[in-house]
Amino acid sequence: MRADSPVPLLGDDSPDAGLGKVVDWFHAVDRMEERFGAAIRHSFDEVFDGQRTGRYHLGQLSKVEKTYIGTKIEIVVQAEFGLQRGRRMDYLIVDEEVDAKWSMKSGGWMIPTEAVGELCLCMTADDERGVFSVGLIRAGIDRLTDSRNKDSKGRLSPGAMVAMTWLAHDSLLPENLLLHLDDVTRDAVLDPKLSGQKRVNELFHRVQERIIRREVVLAVAMQDDGPKRVRDSRKHLQPFGVVILGHQRTHPAAAEAFGVPVPRKGEWVSVTVIDAEPEAPGAALVDDSWKSPAFPSGGRA
Amino acid sequence: MRADSPVPLLGDDSPDAGLGKVVDWFHAVDRMEERFGAAIRHSFDEVFDGQRTGRYHLGQLSKVEKTYIGTKIEIVVQAEFGLQRGRRMDYLIVDEEVDAKWSMKSGGWMIPTEAVGELCLCMTADDERGVFSVGLIRAGIDRLTDSRNKDSKGRLSPGAMVAMTWLAHDSLLPENLLLHLDDVTRDAVLDPKLSGQKRVNELFHRVQERIIRREVVLAVAMQDDGPKRVRDSRKHLQPFGVVILGHQRTHPAAAEAFGVPVPRKGEWVSVTVIDAEPEAPGAALVDDSWKSPAFPSGGRA
Numbered sequence: 001m002r003a004d005s006p007v008p009l010l011g012d013d014s015p016d017a018g019l020g021k022v023v024d025w026f027h028a029v030d031r032m033e034e035r036f037g038a039a040i041r042h043s044f045d046e047v048f049d050g051q052r053t054g055r056y057h058l059g060q061l062s063k064v065e066k067t068y069i070g071t072k073i074e075i076v077v078q079a080e081f082g083l084q085r086g087r088r089m090d091y092l093i094v095d096e097e098v099d100a101k102w103s104m105k106s107g108g109w110m111i112p113t114e115a116v117g118e119l120c121l122c123m124t125a126d127d128e129r130g131v132f133s134v135g136l137i138r139a140g141i142d143r144l145t146d147s148r149n150k151d152s153k154g155r156l157s158p159g160a161m162v163a164m165t166w167l168a169h170d171s172l173l174p175e176n177l178l179l180h181l182d183d184v185t186r187d188a189v190l191d192p193k194l195s196g197q198k199r200v201n202e203l204f205h206r207v208q209e210r211i212i213r214r215e216v217v218l219a220v221a222m223q224d225d226g227p228k229r230v231r232d233s234r235k236h237l238q239p240f241g242v243v244i245l246g247h248q249r250t251h252p253a254a255a256e257a258f259g260v261p262v263p264r265k266g267e268w269v270s271v272t273v274i275d276a277e278p279e280a281p282g283a284a285l286v287d288d289s290w291k292s293p294a295f296p297s298g299g300r301a
Numbered sequence: 302m303r304a305d306s307p308v309p310l311l312g313d314d315s316p317d318a319g320l321g322k323v324v325d326w327f328h329a330v331d332r333m334e335e336r337f338g339a340a341i342r343h344s345f346d347e348v349f350d351g352q353r354t355g356r357y358h359l360g361q362l363s364k365v366e367k368t369y370i371g372t373k374i375e376i377v378v379q380a381e382f383g384l385q386r387g388r389r390m391d392y393l394i395v396d397e398e399v400d401a402k403w404s405m406k407s408g409g410w411m412i413p414t415e416a417v418g419e420l421c422l423c424m425t426a427d428d429e430r431g432v433f434s435v436g437l438i439r440a441g442i443d444r445l446t447d448s449r450n451k452d453s454k455g456r457l458s459p460g461a462m463v464a465m466t467w468l469a470h471d472s473l474l475p476e477n478l479l480l481h482l483d484d485v486t487r488d489a490v491l492d493p494k495l496s497g498q499k500r501v502n503e504l505f506h507r508v509q510e511r512i513i514r515r516e517v518v519l520a521v522a523m524q525d526d527g528p529k530r531v532r533d534s535r536k537h538l539q540p541f542g543v544v545i546l547g548h549q550r551t552h553p554a555a556a557e558a559f560g561v562p563v564p565r566k567g568e569w570v571s572v573t574v575i576d577a578e579p580e581a582p583g584a585a586l587v588d589d590s591w592k593s594p595a596f597p598s599g600g601r602a
Binding site for chain 2: 049052067076079222
């Protein structure tokens with residue numbers, strides 16, 4: 001902590017005005033929780049670099065890459081919320097200096113000497129469980145454990161967690177689809193003996209009625225131009241009665257009618273359909289033909 | 302070095318068959334030198350993350366990001382050349398294990414214990430000078446300096462450089478345009494008081510007759526959809542007689558006729574033009590009108 005950064009001394013009952021202001025600011029942000037989740041998902045996916053490497057799992061990253069994830073998240077969160085750079089800490093939010101802290105484990109946030117006494121935006125996620133958490137805390141010296149690592153960073157103590165103001169707690173992270181497939185499906189979808197296009201065909205054929213994000217298509221194809229791969233899969237899967245719905249035209253309405261997740265921009269969902277009369281229950285228009293689900297109400301699961 | 306990885310003992314005059322095979326393989330690759338340059342450029346630009354941060358200079362990166370550049374280059378080169386992963390080293394090229402080594406300075410390559418005696422693909426670039434080099438060498442113990450850093454990595458000795466087989470040496474790196482602008486132009490183009498669109502307008506107005514890559518537009522705009530920003534700049538600059546040429550329609554032919562660099566996909570070049578008769582020297586069709594340069598043969602410089 002530098003001499004020119006006075007840190008409020010906190011009695012147990014003194015409210016932390018700076019903390020309150022920053023918490024209020026985040027709560028006023030539209031879709032705040034969803035945007036934190038998207039920022040963390042993007043950061044993971046960018047460091048996986050699935051399009052070039054086919055990776056989808058934190059365990060596949062090198063030590064350098066795992067360290068870099070914290071930097072990437074700091075950058076993506078700053079851009080997502082349009083935050084200013086701080087003078088001493090990472091961000092300046094409603095005139096308060098706030099440091100971004102990432103940890104792979106909740107409670108694992110390390111506080112360097114210069115951030116002691118400062119507001120910290122503590123972020124973590126569990127890609128296996130598909131959840132993330134974000135909290136704000138003032139990292140007072142009394143909230144750190146006594147032990148220091150070799151960089152003389154202290155860890156927030158377990159007892160300090162009660163002082164954390166959670167902006168999101170075990171909130172849903174956009175799904176890491178490849179991580180959550182069963183082994184047989186994943187092996188089929190990532191089969192290195194198949195072309196990228198054939199792997200994408202396998203993906204949309206085998207993984208139906210679930211949101212498939214653009215990043216998943218790129219990691220499976222291991223080439224650029226995901227939308228082109230999807231368009232070609234659409235033709236390939238047509239004889240199997242499988243349609244791939246995107247975010248345009250009648251597709252979102254069809255997804256809703258079919259009772260499957262509704263894709264947004266950069267997302268698709270595939271579903272097996274049969275020809276239907278316009279007035280049939282659950283029927284919807286897909287690319288100028290009336291269709292209804294072949295296995296309604298989750299019958300294929 | 303593991304016991305199961307026999308390393309050839311090299312007399313001064315024994316040719317290194319493995320090295321020769323890998324060198325031959327790279328020399329047979331189409332546009333090999335250009336692709337190494339593009340891979341290094343992409344790696345730098347991805348770590349700058351200009352779209353989110355507006356950064357364009359290695360000095361603006363954190364220590365973690367500088368370390369990560371080596372990892373990114375290893376990944377991008379692997380994907381660019383379609384290399385297999387090695388069993389012991391990073392790559393397997395014509396059945397030879399090859400380790401990727403990045404250094405910010407030529408000659409600065411650090412060789413960890415496990416790579417001693419192995420083939421190393423040594424890469425470096427100087428973004429200020431706009432050049433890069435790539436060489437192959439077998440990192441024999443006799444080619445390392447005696448000193449070891451704390452990770453017990455050795456450095457290739459200056460004397461070992463004569464044994465380097467250069468695949469590219471001080472070759473031209475795709476330009477880091479923002480780095481190479483004069484301060485007045487750069488400040489105008491990155492002015493934080495302007496909107497992203499206005500900054501892109503400034504870019505194409507002030508920086509004419511030079512290739513402007515998509516990544517530069519994104520770093521200046523600090524938002525996604527670079528092509529949309531360029532289309533809007535085109536309309537904005539029309540009253541000033543400035544056209545922005547891309548890689549489609551008559552644009553490359555017009556660039557050639559105007560004597561300015563010819564843009565490829567993801568590149569643009571702006572130039573001030575006047576109306577011209579079709580038969581006028583240097584005239585070319587741009588979006589259905591005949592134009593010729595207002596300042597022919599570099600007159601504006």
